[in-house]
Every structure is written in structure tokens, then in C-alpha cells.
Amino acid sequence: MNGKENIKQFFGKYGIYLVLVVMVIIMSFLSPVFLSQDNLLNVVRQVSVIGVISLGVTLVIISKGIDLSSGSTLALCAVMAASFGQAGDWAAKMYPSLPELPVIVPILVALGVGTLVGMVNGLLVAKTGIPAFIATLGTYVSVRGLALLYSDGRPVSTLTASYQFIGQGYVLGVPVPVILFFVLALITWVVLNHTKFGKNIYAIGGNIVAAEVSGVNVGRNLVKIYMYAGMLAGVAGLMLSARLNTGQPGMGVAYELDAIAATTIGGTSHSGGIGTIQGAVVGALILGVLNNGLNLLGVSAYWQQIIKGAIIVTAVVIDMRKNAKKK
Amino acid sequence: MANEYVLETRGIRKVFPGVVALDGISLRFRPGSVHALMGENGAGKSTLMKILSGMYKPTEGIVLYKGVETEFNAPIESIRLGIAMIHQELSPVPHRSVMENVWLGREPLIKGTPFVDHRKMHDDTKRLLDDLELSIDPRIEMAKLTVAKMQMVEIAKAVSYNADVVIMDEPTSSLTKGEVEHLFRIIRRLREQGKAIIYISHKMDEIFAISDEVSVLRDGNYVGTYPAAELNTDKLIALMVGRELNEMFPKVECPITDVKLEVKNLSSPGAFQDVSFAVRKGEILGFAGLVGAGRTEVMETLFGIRHKCAGSVLIDDKPVDIRAPEDAIRHKMALLTEDRRLSGIFPMLDIKDNMIMAVIDRYRNRLGKFLNHAQIRNECGEYRHKIKIKTPSLEQKIMNLSGGNQQKVLVARWLMSEPEILILDEPTRGIDVGAKAEIHTLITNLAAKGKAIILVSSELPEILGMSDRIAVMREGRLTGIVERKDATQEVVMKYATMKP
Numbered sequence: 001m002n003g004k005e006n007i008k009q010f011f012g013k014y015g016i017y018l019v020l021v022v023m024v025i026i027m028s029f030l031s032p033v034f035l036s037q038d039n040l041l042n043v044v045r046q047v048s049v050i051g052v053i054s055l056g057v058t059l060v061i062i063s064k065g066i067d068l069s070s071g072s073t074l075a076l077c078a079v080m081a082a083s084f085g086q087a088g089d090w091a092a093k094m095y096p097s098l099p100e101l102p103v104i105v106p107i108l109v110a111l112g113v114g115t116l117v118g119m120v121n122g123l124l125v126a127k128t129g130i131p132a133f134i135a136t137l138g139t140y141v142s143v144r145g146l147a148l149l150y151s152d153g154r155p156v157s158t159l160t161a162s163y164q165f166i167g168q169g170y171v172l173g174v175p176v177p178v179i180l181f182f183v184l185a186l187i188t189w190v191v192l193n194h195t196k197f198g199k200n201i202y203a204i205g206g207n208i209v210a211a212e213v214s215g216v217n218v219g220r221n222l223v224k225i226y227m228y229a230g231m232l233a234g235v236a237g238l239m240l241s242a243r244l245n246t247g248q249p250g251m252g253v254a255y256e257l258d259a260i261a262a263t264t265i266g267g268t269s270h271s272g273g274i275g276t277i278q279g280a281v282v283g284a285l286i287l288g289v290l291n292n293g294l295n296l297l298g299v300s301a302y303w304q305q306i307i308k309g310a311i312i313v314t315a316v317v318i319d320m321r322k323n324a325k326k327k
Numbered sequence: 328m329a330n331e332y333v334l335e336t337r338g339i340r341k342v343f344p345g346v347v348a349l350d351g352i353s354l355r356f357r358p359g360s361v362h363a364l365m366g367e368n369g370a371g372k373s374t375l376m377k378i379l380s381g382m383y384k385p386t387e388g389i390v391l392y393k394g395v396e397t398e399f400n401a402p403i404e405s406i407r408l409g410i411a412m413i414h415q416e417l418s419p420v421p422h423r424s425v426m427e428n429v430w431l432g433r434e435p436l437i438k439g440t441p442f443v444d445h446r447k448m449h450d451d452t453k454r455l456l457d458d459l460e461l462s463i464d465p466r467i468e469m470a471k472l473t474v475a476k477m478q479m480v481e482i483a484k485a486v487s488y489n490a491d492v493v494i495m496d497e498p499t500s501s502l503t504k505g506e507v508e509h510l511f512r513i514i515r516r517l518r519e520q521g522k523a524i525i526y527i528s529h530k531m532d533e534i535f536a537i538s539d540e541v542s543v544l545r546d547g548n549y550v551g552t553y554p555a556a557e558l559n560t561d562k563l564i565a566l567m568v569g570r571e572l573n574e575m576f577p578k579v580e581c582p583i584t585d586v587k588l589e590v591k592n593l594s595s596p597g598a599f600q601d602v603s604f605a606v607r608k609g610e611i612l613g614f615a616g617l618v619g620a621g622r623t624e625v626m627e628t629l630f631g632i633r634h635k636c637a638g639s640v641l642i643d644d645k646p647v648d649i650r651a652p653e654d655a656i657r658h659k660m661a662l663l664t665e666d667r668r669l670s671g672i673f674p675m676l677d678i679k680d681n682m683i684m685a686v687i688d689r690y691r692n693r694l695g696k697f698l699n700h701a702q703i704r705n706e707c708g709e710y711r712h713k714i715k716i717k718t719p720s721l722e723q724k725i726m727n728l729s730g731g732n733q734q735k736v737l738v739a740r741w742l743m744s745e746p747e748i749l750i751l752d753e754p755t756r757g758i759d760v761g762a763k764a765e766i767h768t769l770i771t772n773l774a775a776k777g778k779a780i781i782l783v784s785s786e787l788p789e790i791l792g793m794s795d796r797i798a799v800m801r802e803g804r805l806t807g808i809v810e811r812k813d814a815t816q817e818v819v820m821k822y823a824t825m826k827p
Contacts, residue, residue, distance in 0.1 A: 194442045206420035214432035215403030
């Protein structure tokens with residue numbers, strides 16, 4: 001239409017990317033260390049665990065659901081995967097008689113357990129019709145209990161070298177968790193934008209009745225959505241335990257909230273039907289740059305929390321105004 | 328032998344907790360024919376259609392499709408068989424593109440991959456829309472279309488299923504005249520292709536213009552099926568209502584006295600400018616105009632929902648400053664809003680809670696904090712009988728009532744506030760003829776009691792039949808006020824479309 005409209009539309013669409021760019025520019029002036037390659041990779045590596053969770057959470061939120069169980073799922077997957085990935089010469093192994101297993105075993109354990117938890121979430125939401133908030137609140141509590149039960153409340157430590165590689169290794173100078181984050185983001189983007197499943201997610205969140213009368217199998221799709229999110233929480237558990245060389249039942253507390261925050265800052269709407277993977281990635285990066293920047297500037301951890309909260313709410317207020325304008 | 332009927336129901340009965348929605352419905356639908364289904368709201372048309380489209384299961388009875396007994400367990404099953412339905416309440420996915428909406432649930436895939444073939448989706452949609460003479464970009468977001476265009480996309484979607492039976496539940500409710508004709512062209516073409524079209528509408532002229540056969544339901548019972556040529560409006564109404572409605576507009580001349588409400592040069596930027604009129608006690612002032620003329624906006628401004636930027640409002644010759652609905656209620660005004668579902672009912676609350684919402688302060692007991700439930704029950708009971716709300720009890724959730732009865736509850740809400748100025752915005756939209764006549768009687772009685780009434784309606788016969796004077800708006804301006812004796816459709820339409 002006119003220039004003013006276009007600018008408004010441009011900001012509506014790309015505002016969140018600009019926020020990230022502006023933050024990076026400001027930080028690079030304030031702190032000489034910020035733009036160093038080491039620090040930047042560090043930022044991305046730090047957000048990669050939350051980032052991977054937020055990819056799945058994005059699908060869930062687009063479908064008008066929510067997943068509160070990701071942090072607990074991460075912990076359960078971490079201790080279980082770690083128990084099958086302990087180094088052979090470690091004295092305090094969880095299964096002393098178990099030989100050192102190839103890394104594929106803990107990987108499959110993490111993915112399988114995560115998917116299973118997701119399936120429980122999905123079945124609860126789809127079959128009983130209870131709100132996703134309640135269903136995943138239940139698993140959030142119980143799955144944490146399972147992690148404690150499984151590990152007897154103790155850390156499962158000293159993992160094989162190939163396991164640790166998942167969290168600590170580098171390929172061509174890039175940390176493995178960063179690679180995993182971007183590869184999974186790409187895969188999820190393709191799933192969301194180029195498969196029937198992805199289209200169905202948007203349809204279910206946008207108008208569940210329309211989806212149903214158009215022949216979308218809403219129940220089965222919901223289960224798949226939560227399974228996917230659970231699986232990614234499992235990957236996150238694998239990454240975090242590999243990085244710290246230990247699986248602990250108390251890991252990942254409140255990670256689900258950070259993941260929801262990243263998704264939300266990235267423009268995914270909790271009223272369903274709207275959201276992108278790019279947004280989730282940028283949202284996670286914004287949180288990472290914020291954390292890192294405030295640390296470099298020596299802002300106290302207490303203030304960091306306050307600022308983070310304010311940013312989440314501001315992002316949503318701006319997003320809602322953008323959507324309201326359309327009417 | 329080929330089947331004469333493509334779709335047939337035998338003895339369909341559907342019971343919901345406490346209500347028999349359908350009782351022994353047997354209908355037969357021919358290919359290549361438009362079969363209208365008529366009945367008041369609550370007669371069971373929508374329930375029957377939901378059974379045919381697989382959303383409900385009948386309690387008893389069978390459905391035969393192409394002569395074979397068929398059970399539909401989900402919408403997808405009836406669609407796959409060839410029964411497509413266009414729903415009364417539009418059901419698009421708002422933030423997705425037109426093409427994604429059309430192919431929702433059956434997106435074409437690139438051969439041998441799990442990936443959606445966007446190009447094929449686009450081209451197929453384009454072809455489909457072109458075929459229906461619709462100039463809509465397949466990639467545009469659904470929410471950016473007008474309601475009419477969305478409806479056309481829904482119709483295109485139904486056509487794309489290549490269904491043998493197409494059910495249209497009030498497809499014209501938001502279409503203009505030109506768009507309705509466009510739709511009829513599409514329907515006629517579908518009929519020529521041998522499809523059976525089941526057409527539900529409340530608009531009589533449409534029924535006679537398009538349908539071959541008419542079946543009538545009343546209170547969940549089958550009344551009969553008639554060739555459209557053998558019916559006329561009066562006969563059809565009599566069949567639907569089960570009684571003769573002699574007077575559609577029971578207007579009684581009553582004394583009109585002093586000016587109650589006067590509006591001078593009211594403006595609201597972007598909505599309307601320079602609107603002036605007055606309503607007297609005992610008078611019904613009709614507001615006519617095309618959709619979008621700014622009538623609703625004027626009423627919202629009067630009631631304090633919108634901010635005015637200029638102009639003054641006088642009640643009993645005294646200027647008043649109304650900034651919020653509370654102020655309006657204090658000045659004894661009442662507004663029955665245009666959209667019942669959006670700004671009228673609280674669907675999850677029961678009838679009495681819905682009724683007392685505007686005057687809830689009145690029912691505080693002596694302690695001043697708690698509600699006096701006995702008093703609430705008594706007074707709600709009075710209104711229930713006074714305006715004949717059909718319900719098993721006052722504790723019934725309002726969403727379980729028919730549209731007409733919901734509207735009556737809302738009328739009761741405003742009568743309880745004992746208003747002196749009533750603004751009724753489309754009070755009979757989407758409600759059946761019986762309830763309509765009752766609401767018209769109610770309006771007349773209120774005028775006879777000396778209330779000043781503003782009646783906004785897009786139905787010209789209603790405006791002409793009910794009003795003492797008619798104010799006509801066009802594009803945000805008041806173009807004329809016509810006296811009852813001079814008012815004809817032609818005069819009103821002239822003002823509604825003329826350049827100011």
C-alpha cells in the first residue's frame with residue numbers, strides 16, 4: 001500500500017530478528033570480548049539444550065497445547081542414557097556387570113524414553129481431553145519422580161568418551177551441540193513446512209473443528225506432536241549429560257519454562273495456529289545473548305532474572321498488538 | 328436397477344440428554360436436484376446434517392448411501408464416500424493460506440516423498456477458483472479475505488471433494504446479492520453435473536429461487552416433502568411453524584410524546600460523521616442501511632462502547648456524558664448488541680445468571696455482599712413466563728437454548744434494567760419466524776408503554792413493518808429520515824445507496 005504500511009509490516013514480520021541484531025551490536029560495543037569467535041560459539045552452545053527443547057515445544061504450542069514436562073523428561077532421559085553409557089573402568093557403575101556399550105545404546109535409550117513420555121502426554125491430551133497444561137503438569141511431577149527412582153537420587157557419572165563427544169566434541173571447530181541444534185532445527189522446519197503432519201499442526205491449532213471436519217485425524221496428530229517434543233527433550237538430556245559427563249535426576253529444572261519463553265519470544269502464539277521454527281531459534285539466541293551479555297557486563301544474577309521476565313512479557317505484548325492491528 | 332436416490336435416511340432418531348432432537352426422520356435425496364431443508368431454529372436441521380456428515384451418530388435409524396446401509400463414524404468417512412458439507416459457522420483456519428485451507432487433511436505429496444507438493448496445491452487451487460469465477464490468490468492468508476470470500480473458498484473446497492452430495496448450511500448468511508447469484512450459478516452447475524444438493528436457509532426467496540424439492544422439519548419431527556413449485560411463502564411458514572402467522576409485524580399505533588433522546592452532530596472518526604436524530608417516547612425509530620453503513624457504530628457510541636470525538640447527546644433535554652456502558656445503564660439505556668454470540672451471551676452460565684448480568688447490584692442481600700438467590704429466581708421466573716422463554720429450567724446453560732430463546736433471555740436482561748431507551752441492533756437476526764414474531768410483539772408493547780426504541784435492522788420488511796420513522800445511513804452519514812407513511816422499500820433503498 002504505502003511506505004508506512006510496508007515498514008509496519010516489515011517490523012511485524014522481522015522485528016524479532018532485528019531485536020537480536022540490535023542486541024548483538026549493542027553488546028559488541030559494550031564488551032570487547034563479546035564478538036570473539038569463542039564467546040559467540042559459547043553463547044550458541046549454552047542455548048543449544050534449551051534450543052532443542054524449544055523446537056518441540058514450538059510444535060506443541062502451535063497446536064494450541066503446552067508441554068511442561070520437558071525439563072523432567074530431560075532428567076529421566078539423562079540418567080537412563082547415562083546408566084547405559086558409563087565408562088568400563090569406572091568403579092561406581094550403576095550396572096557393574098554391564099560391559100562398556102557403544103554410544104548408539106544410550107542414544108536410543110534417550111530418544112526412546114523421551115518419545116515414550118511424549119506419547120503419554122499425547123495420549124492424555126488426545127484421549128481424555130484434559131487440558132495439555134494439566135496433563136503435562138502431571139507428567140512434569142511424575143517423570144521427575146521416575147528419574148529419582150531410577151537413579152536412586154544419585155548422579156550417574158563418568159561416561160564413555162564417545163558419549164561425552166555429543167556434549168563436548170567439535171567438528172570442524174564447531175561444538176557438536178551447536179551442530180545438533182541447527183540440524184534438528186532444519187529437520188523440524190522441514191517437518192513443519194513441508195509435510196502433511198506440519199500442515200495438520202497449524203490446522204489443529206488454528207481451528208480444531210475445521211481440522212476435524214476436513215478429515216484430519218486430530219487425536220493421532222496430537223499424540224505425534226507430543227511424541228516429537230518428548231523425543232527432542234530426550235536429545236536435550238543426552239546433550240546435557242554428555243556435556244557435564246554425568247546424568248543427574250535434578251537436571252533441567254525449569255528448562256521447560258525457558259524453552260516456552262524462547263518459543264514465545266520467537267512469535268509463536270499461545271492462541272494456536274501461528275509460529276515458526278526460525279522464531280524459536282532466534283528466541284533461544286536472544287535469551288542466550290541476553291544471559292551472556294549481562295554476565296559479561298557483570299549484572300547480578302538476580303537482575304538477570306528480572307530482566308529476562310520483563311523481556312518475555314514485552315515480546316508477547318508487541319506480538320499481540322501486531323496481530324490485533326490486522327483486524 | 329440404478330438407485331433413484333443417492334442418499335436416504337430411514338427413521339433417524341437422535342436423543343441428547345434430556346432432549347429428543349430428531350424423531351423418526353425419513354428423507355430421500357435425488358441426484359441432480361436441489362433439496363431444501365426447512366424448519367425453525369431448533370427443528371433439528373443442523374443435527375440431521377451433522378449425522379449425515381459423520382459428526383454425530385444417530386441413536387436409532389439408518390442412513391443409506393447409494394442404496395447401501397452406511398455408518399459414518401467420523402467426518403472423514405462421509406467425505407471419502409462423497410458427502411461434503413459447508414458449515415453454517417465458517418470453519419477456516421484463519422492464519423493459513425487459501426490453498427492450505429482447501430486441501431487441509433489431503434495435501435498432495437511429491438511422489439515418493441513425505442513432502443507436500445506446494446506447486447500442485449497452488450495450481451489445483453487456482454484452477455478450482457478460476458473454474459468458479461473466483462479471483463482469489465491461493466497463497467493469500469485466509470484471515471485477510473472478506474467473510475463472503477471465505478465462504479466462497481469453503482464452497483470451492485466442497486466442490487473440490489468431487490462429492491456426490493453437497494450439504495450447504497445457510498451458505499448465504501453473509502453474502503451480498505451479487506454473491507448470492509454467483510453462488511446460485513455454482514449450485515445450478517453442480518445440479519447439472521448430477522450432484523444432490525441439500526440446501527438449508529431461512530431466506531424464503533432463496534428457497535423458491537433455487538430448490539426443486541422442500542422438506543420441512545418441526546420440533547425434531549418430519550412434516551413432509553413438497554415440490555417447490557407447489558409451495559408459497561405463507562404455506563411454507565405455516566408448515567414450519569405449525570400454525571398460521573397472520574401478522575408478521577404486529578405494529579400498533581400508540582401515542583408518541585416528548586423527545587426522550589436527542590443526538591446532535593455525533594461523529595467518530597473512521598466510522599461515521601455528523602449524525603443527528605431524535606427519538607420520542609413511544610416511538611420506534613428504525614435504522615436502515617447497507618452492511619457497513621455505520622449504524623452499529625453509532626449505537627456503540629451512544630452506549631459508551633466507542634469514544635465519540637464530536638457531538639452531543641441529550642436525554643430529556645439535558646446533555647449527558649456517556650463514557651462507558653455503566654454510564655449508559657445509569658441513564659436508563661439498554662443495548663441489545665448485534666452479535667449474540669460475541670457480545671451477548673455467557674454461554675457457560677445458566678439462564679438466570681445471564682439475565683441478571685446488567686442489574687446484578689439489585690440482588691445484593693441485606694449484608695450487601697451476597698446475592699439473594701430467592702429474589703433472583705422469582706424475578707427471572709417472571710420474565711421467563713412474560714416473554715415465553717422455552718426451557719426446562721432457569722438453571723439450564725444458555726448455550727443449550729435455540730437462537731431465538733437465547734435472544735429472548737438477552738431481551739429479558741435489558742428489560743430487567745427497566746430502561747427508558749432501548750437500542751435493539753439486529754434483534755431478530757438468525758432466529759426463526761415464530762420467535763421473530765414474538766420479539767416483534769414485545770417491541771411494540773414496549774413502545775406502547777412509552778419507551779423510546781431504536782431498531783437497527785438489515786431486513787427491510789422488518790424496518791418498514793415496525794418503525795414509526797426510518798433513519799437511513801450510507802457510508803457513515805445519515806442520508807435521510809423517512810416517515811412511516813412515506814416509507815417504501817424503494818425510498819429507503821434510494822437513501823441507503825444515494826450520494827450524500
